[in-house]
Amino acid sequence: MSLIGAGLVLALSGLIGMATNEAETFEQLHLTYGVMCVLSGLIGAAFFARKTVVEPKSILSAALIAIGTFLGVIYFAFWITGKFGSLDDVLLEAVSAITTTNLSLVNNPQELGQGLLFLRAATQWVGGLGAICFFSILLPVFTRGRENANNPLKAVLSIYFAVTAILIVAFVLAKMSWFDAITHSFTTISTGGFSNYTNGLSHFNSASVEWIAVAGMFVGGIRPVLLWWGLRRSPVVLWRSLEMRIYVLVVLSVSLILFLSDGDGLRRSFFSVTSAISGTGFFLENWAGFGFGLQILVLVLIATGTMSGTAAGGFGLTRATESVQYIYRELYTQLHPKAVFKVKMGSDVLNESGLSQTQSFQFFYLGALIVGTFALAQSGADLVSAIGGTITAFASMGPSIGEFFSDSASLAELPRPARAVLSVMMLVGRVSIFPIMILLFAFVERLSFFRFSKVRSRMQFLNKLGAKKLFNKKSQDDNSVPTTISQFENETTTKTTKNNISKEIKG
C-alpha cells in the first residue's frame, strides 16, 4: 500500500515538475521511479492479498514494514535530487516528511522548485493518512476499539479527502495561488507543517489565510471516525463526546491565556495553540517573545497532543483524560476505601485492562522522553534544546524552544549525531512508542534463550530442536500434553488471538 502511495506521489510530483518550466533531470527520474513503485506495489498487493491471517505482532510488523518502505522510497527520491545535502540531512528531511513533522533543514523552500515542493507536501499528506489509518484502524484491533464504525476506512478516507478539498477551496478563496493552496492544505490537514516559504503562512500576511489554517489544524486534531459519526448522525454526537469537549476547552482556554498574557492578538494566539496541540508546527513567529511560563505551557500542549486516532502526535488528550480520572479515583478511594468507582469516557465505562495499559503507556512516554533527552544532550545539544527537541520530535511538531529549534537555519547548526537522534525519535514517536516497545519485548523474549536464568524457555527451545528425550523425560510418555506452563500459554494464546482477530475482521 505504502509503495503505491509513495509511487503515486512521486509520479505526480514528477509530472508537476515537468509541467513547470524549470525541468530538471531528476523530475523525469521521479516520474519513472514513481511509476515503477506503483507497479511493484500493485504486484506486491496482488501477491499478498490472499494472506488473511492476522496476529497482533504481524499487524505491527506490517505497519513497520510499510513505514520503512515509504521512508525508503521517499529517502531515495529526495536523495537523487541532490538538493538536500548529505545523506544524513536527506534522512532528516525524509523522516520529517513522512512523520508529518516540520523539522526541515531547507532554509529557502522557494528554491526547490514546484515539483519538489509538491513532493514534500504530498509526502506529509500521505504520511498523515497512513498514521490515521494505523491509529484508528490497525492499532485498535489489538488494544481496544471505541466507535465501531462499520467501515472505518471509508470514514477516514472520506473525511480526509473532503476536508482537504474544502481547505483547498477556502485557501483559494483567500487569494492563494492554486499551487500554494493545494500544498498548504495538504500539510495542514495532515498536521505536517511544511510550507513553501521560509516564514510559513506569515508569508501571505493575510488574516483569512491564518484563520483557515487554524480551522484546518483544529479539524486535523479531531479523530476522523468521530467526525464522520458527527456528520452522519448529528453534531450532538460530537458534543456528547468527552474528548471533543475537553479538546475544545483546552484550545479555548490556552488561547485565551496566551491572548491575555501575551497581547499578540487573538488570531495569533489561536494559531499558536492549534499549531502546537495538533503538532502541525507551522512557523510560530511569536514563540521567542513568550515568557518562560508560556513557553513551557506551549511545550506541554505539544507533548499532550490531541485525540488518539489522528495524525497529530503526542501523548494524546484521550489518554491524558483517562490519567486524570485515574488519579481522581485514587484520591477518592483513599478517602472512601470501600467506594466502587468506574472511570468513564463520556458514557462508556472503561475497563481495567485498558486503563492499566494507558498507565503503562504513560510511563513509556515519560521514559522515552527521558531517554531521548539524554541521547540528544549526549550528542551535543544544550539542556533546553534537548528537552524541547525531544518533545517536539516525539510529538511530530517541529519548532520548539531552545536555540536549535527556532528555524531551519539554526537547526543546521545542531551537531550531526543529534540530527540522527532526532530522526529516530520522530519515527518512534510516529508509531507512538508502545508498538515499538511490544516488538522489542517480543524480540527480547526470543532472546531469553541466551539468559541462563530462564531455564524454562531454554528447555522449550531445545524441545523444538527435538532434544525432548534428553532433557524432559516426562514428555516421553505423552507428547500431545504441553510439558511446561509457558508452552501451554503460548499454544493457547496464539490460537485464541487468531480466532478473535479473524472474527473481528470478518464481522
Next chain:
Amino acid sequence: MPSTKQLHIRLVGPAIRKNSTTVHMVGAGLLLISPGILIAGLVELLSSNSPDALGLFVTALITAGIGYLFWQTTAIKGTPDSLSIFSAVAWTWIMCSLLGSLPYILSSQMGGWGSWDSALFESISGFSCTGSSVLPDIESLGKGMLLWRQMTQWYGGMGMVVLAVSVLPYVGVGGLALVTAEAPGPSTERLVPRVRETAKRLWTLYVGITVLITVVLFAVPGPGLYDSIAHALSTASTGGFSVFNQSIGHYNSIAVELIIAFFLVVCALSFNLHYQVLFSKVSKGFLSRIGRLKKYFESKDQAFFIKIFVGTTIVVSLLAWNSALFTSFWNALRHSVFNVATLISSGGFSNARGVGSAGDFSLWAPSLQIILLVLMVMGGCVGSTAGGLKSYRVYIAAGHIKNNLKKTLHPNLVRQVRLGKVTVPEEIVRRVLGFITLFVVILLVGTLVLASLGNNLPTAFSGAVSAMSNMGPALGDAGPAENFLAFSRPARGVLMALMLIGRLEIMAVLFMFLDPLRALRR
C-alpha cells in the same frame, strides 16, 4: 514509679478535653521540638559569639507553651478516621515549620520580620529534609542557630509524628495510621506488634545511626566535634544542610566525602530492614548476623536501589571522564560517587568548592544533568529518610509495564506484579501508579508556575524536582554553588508547598483542609 498512664492522668488531670486529633498531634509535635530549640539556645549561649540566644530561648518557651496548651485541652477519642489523620500530620508539620522559623526571624542576621518568608523557607526546607537554602552567607550565623538549622532536618528525617507516637504515653488507637501517613512509603511494617514500640525502635535506631556518624566523622581528620554532630544530624536525615557555605567541599577531604556518601546511602535504605539485620534474633552468633546482610538483596526494591546506585555511579563517572571539568578518571569517580549518593538519597550536600569547580553538578554536561534529574525523582527506599518517588514504586511500576507488554503479546496470560516472592495486590499497584502519575502532574504544574514567575526552563524544572523530592540544590541558576535566591518571593512560596507535598507524599497535604472544614460545618 507510676505507670505512664497514671503519670499522664496526674499531669493532665481529668480536664474536659475536646476530641481533636489534629490539635492534639500539633501540640505533641510542638512539645517535642521545644527541647531541640532549648539545646540550640544553650549552645548559642555557651559559644564565644552568641547574638541569638535570647531569640532561641523565647522561641523554645513559646513553642512549649503553645504545644502544652494544645495538647492539654484536646484528646484523641476513639479511632480517628483517615481525614483527621491526614490533617493531623499535615498541620503538625506546618505548625512545627512556622514556629521553627521564629528563631530565624528573631535573629539579628536574617533581616527580621520583613523577611519572614525567607525564614519560613529555611524552616520548611529544614523540616522536610530538603536542604535548599536562601541564606547567602551561612557562616555568619551563630553556632546555636546553625545547630537548630541542622536539628530541624534531624527532626524531619524520621518525622515528628513518629516521634510523638513513640514518646507520648497515649496517642490512641490511630497510631499506626498516623505513622503510615507520615512515614515515607505506602506501607509501614510493624517490627513488633505494638505500633508505639515500633516507632520507638525506629527512633532509637535513628539516634544510634546519628551517633555512629558523629563518631566516624570525628575520627577522621578535618571536622571537629561540633561539625561532626552538625553534619551527622543532616546526614542521618538525608537533609543536606551544612554549617559551611561550601558544604562538604569545605573540608576538601576524600575521607569525609566517602563517609558522608556511605551513610547517605545507608540512610536511604529502609530503617526497618536495618533493624531486622541488626537486632533480630540470631541463633548462631556473629557470623550468621553477617549472613543477614543478604536481606538487603532479598528485598527486591532495596536491591534495585543499590543496583541503580552502583550502575549510575559507573555510568556517570565514565561519561564525566570525557569532560574538561575533571582532571583525571579518579577525580571524576570521586565527584560522581559523592554526587550520585547525595542525589539518589535526596541528601543535597555539595562538594563544590566555589563557583566553577568540578563538584558543581550544574556545570556538568547536559546529558549527565538529565541522569541526575532522574535520580532525584527516583529517590531512596521505602521506610528511609530519603525523598522522591522511592525505588519501591519505580520497581512496581516497571513490573506493571513488563506485565502489560506480556499481556499484549499473550492476551490470555494471567500475571501479577511481584516483589521478590510476594505478589503485590492489584490495589497497591493501582495506588502506586496513581501516585506516580500524581507526582508527575504536580511536578509539571509546579514547573509551569515557577516558569511563569520568571525562571528559565532548567531552573524551574529542576527546582520543582528538587523541592518535590526533597533534594536540595537544583540545576541552572540554583545549583550547588548558588542558593535559592534565584527564585522570586512568590516562587519560593510555591517551592515551600512542593517541599511539604513531597515530604508527606502528597495525600496528607491535599486533604489537610477537609477535616477543619468538616469541623467548622458542625
